[in-house]
Amino acid sequence: MDGSDTRRGTGRSSEKGRISRRNLLQASGALGASALAGCTDSEYFGGAAAGFDEKAFIVGYQPFYTESWSSLVIRHAGLDEKYLPDEYSVGAWEVALQGAVIGNKMISEQTDIGYTGDMPTITAIANEETLIDMMAIAGFSNGQQCNLCIVPADSSIKEAGDLDGGEIGVTTGTCTHRFLLQAIQEEGIDVDLSDQGMQTIVTNIREGNIPAGAGWEPSIARSAIQENAAEYLFTGADYEANDAAGLLMLDSMVENHPEAAKGWLKAELEAKHIMATDSERTLDLIQQEGQLRDYERETLRAVLYKNIDVNPEVERMLFYTDYEAVDAAERLMKEEAPEFLYEDQGVISHIPPEERYRTEPLQAAIDELEDEADWEPLREAER
Template sequence: MSVRADPIAAERFGFYGRSMDTTTRDTRRQTGESTDRMGVSRRRLLEASGVLGASALAGCTETGILGGTAAAFDEKSFIVGYQPFYTESWSALVIRHAGLADKHLPDDYSVGSWEVALQGAVIGNKMISTQNDIGYTGDMPSITAIANTETPIDLVAMAGFSQGQQCNLCFVPTGSDVSEPADLDGREVGVTTGSCTHRFILQVMEQEGIEPNLSDQGMATISTNIREGNIPVGVGWEPAVARSVIQQDAAEYAFTGAQYDLYDAAGLLMLDSLVEDHPEAAKGWLKAELEAKHIMATQPERTIDLIKREGQLRAYDRETVRATLYENLEVSSDVQRLLFYTDYEAVDPANRLFKERAPEFLYENQEVIPRIPPEERYRIDLLREAVEELRAEIDWDPLRGAER
């Protein structure tokens, strides 16, 4: 039975709109407690849908260790969920370690807590339960979050974007005889179900007419199994794949989403209550995001320095960080590794990804969201106000390339 057709599963997902009293909301923020029957428990979500599998459940468990206890909440102290292990969301690391939030937020506003998650779905779930105010997630969990019917969440900007060079990556053990997509037919392929890589491999299968054996595994497990030769093929995202290829010399890139016109991205999410009740603070954060993109696009060495300050990435050496941001892959050498865009509506492939391809995949193919996200959840208006205000303050253009 599909999730949408099952009222119990739908309730677990939070598909039925509910209100939350202020006392309960603040208690959850301070204790990290998840709801029991309102669809925001990560374990219940997985049990109901099966879409992310046991691998993501492990990611949630580790997140509790890494993220720590949520800071006490007040309306001017934000809790930010971010993914250090996803390159397309690294603008959050630049904001954090360059002090850009302090620079751009209005007086009296601050970051109360930075909370690490190993997967974007954990951040989306915390936003639904109002335990995070701002979140950096991949394209799939971004859509899942804004499609929920319990807590209004807005996609206010794009944190990262590429032509299939960050999350649509197929890699194999060094010396493998897999040289083209057709070679995957009948072989085991490690994939994290429900992720952007899952969408990637399913579309490759459809276009190539192949039937590999998909094995649901977390990204760390896929990397380990590739390195040890336990599986012949994996699909994954950066920076884990680059670490296997460059730092450990244990793997090779086989192909990417570029040859299939498949794009990947990261979203910047905000609670709609933050956007509506604290618009100047929301704009301040977006100015920080724009400056982070400017630093990443124009100051590579400083960017690497800032990212290397992130304790979660201590196992990643400088060359791996550089490669995942700035070095094009041999298998798609004419495709830029990462595009530092922020306005998803101004970039046609990004707009299609967030508004058509990803929602259709989750709603029609996977049947794990209750609806196509309504247009009002796509809030690009504050970003454009932030751009205009920032232009009066700086001597560089806050928009890049196709955004202009």
């Protein structure tokens, strides 16, 4: 937003906000209270490093980040088996509670394919140790998935300005953190940002230990909708702050196994088609994910298909895959997020080079599916 936005109020800068900006902790490369290790799903033979069998790929995914749920649809609909060439397979599905964990594992070549939020996506493709490519976006929204601020149910806080002088729980180094810093700056308020993991935030909100928290779906919806313990206060839509998830691949996979890379992108495109056109089947598939066993179906439905009351006209999820076909998504992934991490934070040493954004395999997948599939692979999925 430009400097004329009336939400800036007095125009005061928050000293705590500036400190938080300087200490973004490697933009999700290294996290504070939220540094969380990944684990391997027990249904697969875990513990393998990428490369143990170059045709059995390791997939890092985040069941607790809604914008990466196309990975759940691929997994539980068997789309990987449908589209990967016969000699290829998924060796392991590795769960991570933070995209940074997936990015770090890709840098150390322990993971071949990764689903990460926008911040760790940029951090990963900007690294100079291992070439990693952004192939597509797994999810995108106008600030309705990662850019969410909540307060306890029945809180006296009714608008962002009421947070002045208070404490907000946020997981540093995430898209939520970036959004919250923007909101603080635009509101001209002074707040105490407390570095907490996502589950700690919702617990503290439920118990009334903090006046506000910020985070991502589906944890926020579980607290607000399923448990009636929280209320949405504002979202990224109020500040033109979008959020996304990236689909990453090791450059060596793309170069050495191009048919497999293209096959995975076909699976991604069909997953988006299912999510955009068949909500009940989508929910059936997502409910097969054991990590989400504690989530009620209506909570899962809400985070994908029901708009938030504070932004009733803003769609919850936009099922895009080709970020170059969506101006706001391309701007976020190629300009806004990289510039924030490089120029504002100094967290990455350079803006990711253009060759790390690889969409040619996606275009090839789209072209082939237009001839092969009985559905049309759209660059922008229609709702």
